[in-house]
Amino acid sequence: EAGRLAGLWHAAGVLSDGLLRAQTASTLRRVYAPKVHGAWGLQLACAAAPLDACVLFSSIASLIGGGGQSNYGAANGCLDSLGVCRRQRGQAASSVQWGPWADVGMAASSSVNARIQASGMGLIGLEQGATAFRAALLPGAPALLSLVVLSWGKFLSFMPAVPPLLQGFSSHRRPFAAVGDASERRVVTLEMIMESLESTIGTGVDADAPLMEAGLDSLGAVELGNQLQQESGMTLPSTLIFDYPTARQLAGYFKEEADKANGTGDAAVGDGLAPKAAVNLEAQVNACGVSIMLPHGMNSAAMVRHMSASSGDVIAEVPPERWSLEGAEQLGELIGRRVRHGGFVHAAEMFDNARFSVSPAEAAAMDPQQRLLMEYGYEAFHGAGLDKAALNNTLTGIFVGIAQQDWSDVVKNSTMGRSVYAATGASLSIAAGRISFVLGLQGPCCSYDTACSAALAANHAALRALQLNECSSALMIGVGTVLMPGVGITFATAGMTSAKGH
Ligand SMILES: NC(=O)c1ccc[n+]([C@@H]2O[C@H](COP(=O)([O-])OP(=O)(O)OC[C@H]3O[C@@H](n4cnc5c(N)ncnc54)[C@H](OP(=O)(O)O)[C@@H]3O)[C@@H](O)[C@H]2O)c1
Known part of the structure; x- marks a missing residue:
């Protein structure tokens, strides 16, 4: 008898919760591996061993389901079947369908705890759990046991219809709030x-x-x-x-x-917003707010005026922290000199993501140009006395001039390429849509890529949209950041840039 395997607890399990439409073969495989395949492996290994006890840790999700737990519910159902199957063969087995535990294990995080309790389900304490576990070990214990703490009234009140299994408890049910009336x-x-x-x-x-x-x-x-x-x-x-x-x-x-x-609001998003004035292709347009970010820290109209008046210069040699010019001489003497210059803005990598309800993960995969457009676009609106609340749901147009696509290459060569945000983060068309989206604008929005004249083309489109009354106000904004030496080299090779930088 010494060394005999006398008991077996199967408690391996993992969650991969998600809405049914988000479930895939791999989420199913992940959840089935420890619960179904693991348990079956143990069964094969112990089939001939006369175990005194075998307790399988199943879940209440097998009995009554759980939000987003279709895979987990099914896997635990398999575990329950194994328990019943062992019993039918005269082997020891109890499958315990546990409700969530309070202090330990997979449901113990405060956010999950809070959500479970809000649904009317209580949490199992250590003492209660130990008592149920002992009960599962008793010789006369049923093959299937459930332990779940429920506030029936609250739990059932979330159900539009009580399933037949729980009908015995429906007298506790608070009325379900009918929807749609x-x-x-x-x-x-x-x-x-x-x-x-x-x-x-x-x-x-x-x-x-x-x-x-x-x-x-x-x-x-x-x-x-x-x-x-x-x-x-x-x-x-x-x-x-x-x-x-x-x-x-x-x-x-x-x-x-x-x-x-x-009947006091707009009938629908955008409805009633159409400007009433007639089309006027001669109409003058006022610029009410301006924001600026130019090389060399130029960030106000006054600074730009001052710089021009004093014949200042914002073009400089490429700072070493941007990229290395090592090997530039191999491009030939003239091209090697042409690639040395550029206009470099400060702190383009900074972004107040929370201001625009963008998660850090999405912000990290986003072209800095998109981030600058949001910040400087909003600053221009602010300059015109318009904040988020005033802009929301207005017929405001967004016209963006944007041509640089360096970010696509940055993303392609980094782990960010695998981010779910990579596609939208690097898209020029999204750049315009994003401003409309974060500010809840309902006017036209469009990105224009006509190379160096992109901002001019966007400006013209904004003017025309205002004159044609397609929108009642508009943001015209241009952005261009060079992130890698590649563009500079091709321009220099084509003779489009100057060896002196001007
Ligand atoms: N906690 C609850 O509220 C609750 C409620 C109902 C049912 N249950 C069930 O009770 C059991 C224990 O839950 P718990 O809360 O203690 O979970 P837990 O703390 O997350 O522990 C789960 C265990 O399963 C192991 N495991 C996961 N995937 C595995 C695999 N593919 N192969 C082998 N082992 C694997 C893990 O090992 P590693 O640590 O090495 O990854 C871990 O030791 C689970 O079966 C769970 O479904 C728990």
Whole structure:
């Protein structure tokens, strides 16, 4: 008997939660590996061993499902079947469908805990868990046990219909808030959204912080959407949290919907915004706000005026921290001199991502030109006395002159190339759309790449759009950053640049 394998606990498991549409063969494989294949491997290895006890750590997700846990629920179902199968063969086995544990294990993070509790499910303490575990070891224990702490009224109130399995508990159910009936709609305020967020994420968040960045994962987004649906009595689009990525933007959405329902707001995004004035191709246009970032720290109109008046110079030799000129002489004497010069702006790598609700991960994969456009575009609007609130949902056009594509090469040669944000981060067309998106603008938006005349072409398009009344105000903005020596070398080789830098 010494050295005999007498008991087996199977407790390996891993989560790969996600909405059904985001599940793939690899997420299924990941979850099945320890639960299904691991357990089956143990079964094959121990099939002939007369075990005194065998406890399989299954999950309540196998019994009643779990948001985003289709793969995990199915894998635990397999584990339960193994337990039953062993029993039928006269072998020891109990599969315990655990609810979430409070202090240890895969559900123990505060945000997950908070979300679980908000759904009406309680957490298993160590003592309760140990008692259930001992029960699973008793000779007469059933092949399948469930241990879950539930507040039935709250838990069932989130279900539009109680499944037959849980019908015995439905007398505890609080009425489910019917959705879609405009007469029962309630206005969801910023304070209510902040409260729901706190219970979903587990901590308070800034009203302007991107929610995904503040700890809201895709399941949390579904949970929050459900809560807001209950609170508002409205049928909400499933993409709501992605379309309105901060608490304040969400509050704006509910306010807009309430205004529409009361007949006090715009009928739809963009509706009623069309300017009433007639087309006038002679109309003069006023520039109300200006922002500037030019080489050598020139960042105001006064500085530019001063520099021109004093015949200043913003062209300099390439700073060594940008790129090395080592080997330039091999390009030949003349070309080697041409590639030495450029206009270099300061601190183009800095970006206030939170201001525009852009996550650090997305900001890192974003062309610095896109980041500069957002910051300097907004600064120009600010100069005209327009802030985010004033701009939101207005018929404001965005016209961008942009031609440099160095970022595509930077991304291609770095790990950022694998980022989900790489495609949009390097696209010139997205550069214009992004300003409209972050400011909630509804006017035309377009990027113009006509090489060195890109800003001029964008300026002309903005002027025409205003004169044709396609928009009531417009931002015209040009950007161009050279990030690598390549463009300089090709221009120098083509004789397009000067050996003196001017
Ligand atoms: N905690 C809960 O609230 C809860 C609720 C219901 C059910 N359960 C079930 O209870 C069991 C234990 O959960 P837990 O919270 O203690 O989880 P945990 O702390 O995340 O531990 C899971 C264990 O599984 C191992 N594992 C993961 N993938 C593996 C693989 N492919 N091959 C071998 N081992 C693998 C991990 O090993 P490494 O550390 O080496 O990666 C880890 O030791 C799991 O089966 C889980 O599904 C837990």
